[in-house]
Amino acid sequence: MDVSSFVLLSHEQALRRQLDVTANNMANSSTVGFKREQPLFHEYVEKVQEAPVDDAKKTSFVLDFGAVHDAAQGAFQATGNPLDVMIDGSGYLNVEAPGGGVAYTRAGFIKVLETGELATAGGQRLLDANGRPITVPREQISSITIAQDGTVMAADGPVGRIAISAFASETQVDPRGDGLMNGSNGRFLAPTEARLKIGGVEASNVQPIVETTKMVEILRAYQTSVAISDSMNSMRQRAIERLGKM
Structure with a gap:
């Protein structure tokens, strides 16, 4: 040739x-x-x-x-589930990766496991800024709500805050499958920076x-x-x- x-x-x-x-x-x-x-x-x-x-x-x-x-944001898609969230702006929810470690996702379907821990629809537990799962006392599961800054509230008060990480560039984030991403050099958004829309999820862009x-x-x-x-x-x-x- x-x-x-x-x-x-x-x-x-x-x-x-x-x-x-x-x-x-x-x-x-x-x-x-x-x-x-x-x-x-x-x-x-x-x-x-x-x-x-x-x-x-x-x-x-x-x-x-x-x-x-x-990085363009997808449209808000109402689900009727008061625990579902959509990140309004940049950032990713911090979740426990299969096999350990931290993974990131924009898919905001949230459910409560039998253990009282918050998790995504795929079963990955949501993490706080310290890398720990967010657990709600079983007797208060029916009363939980999520605030716009990611704070999880129960009948007796806040039980944790969902960690949201932002990255300086989308090149720092790579897909790993099942809607999860690997990321490096991210930073946690402060409560004043985080904005969640409650009761729906982000559609594909x-x-x-x-x-x-x-x-x-x-x-x-x-x-x-x-x-x-x-x-x-x-x-x-x-x-x-x-x-x-x-």
Whole structure:
């Protein structure tokens, strides 16, 4: 394969990555708290010492550099459950990760376990700023409410406050599956900074029409790349045939 074929191959691999990300966005258009992803690419320039013309001494390739999240907030989706919450603004709920440690989520479906501990719909226990589960006395479970700053109130007063962590950049947060995220270098939001909407959750910020349009554009770009590759192969074949006649 010559250099042009490698350039086209890198372009087609980038398009494949874009298609995978777009398809994943489409699949999660109804997933609570899901943030659409955008692939991130870098240009890699390779230089050679000799070439027929100066412009041919530099060759640009496309490199997959990962994906970033669109931090735009999804719409409020009322559920009728007074314990469900939506973070109004940036930040993530702190939950206990499967296997230990801390994970982060925007999915605010909240329930009370038999132990009296608050947990997400997936069973991950909600944590406070000290990394401890928030437990409500069993006899007071029916009276609990959640304030806009994340404070959990029971009949006898507050029993804890849900920790909400914010990150300077969405590149510090990576999906780990089941609506959970890994994160690094986050900071806890103070009660005056945290804002929760009660009685509902955050809908996905994916816009199906936008993603469908993007998918069509990707497919057209791929078809164009394949057509160029076919044309180049035909040119090589004709050149070989002419050389053979000479």
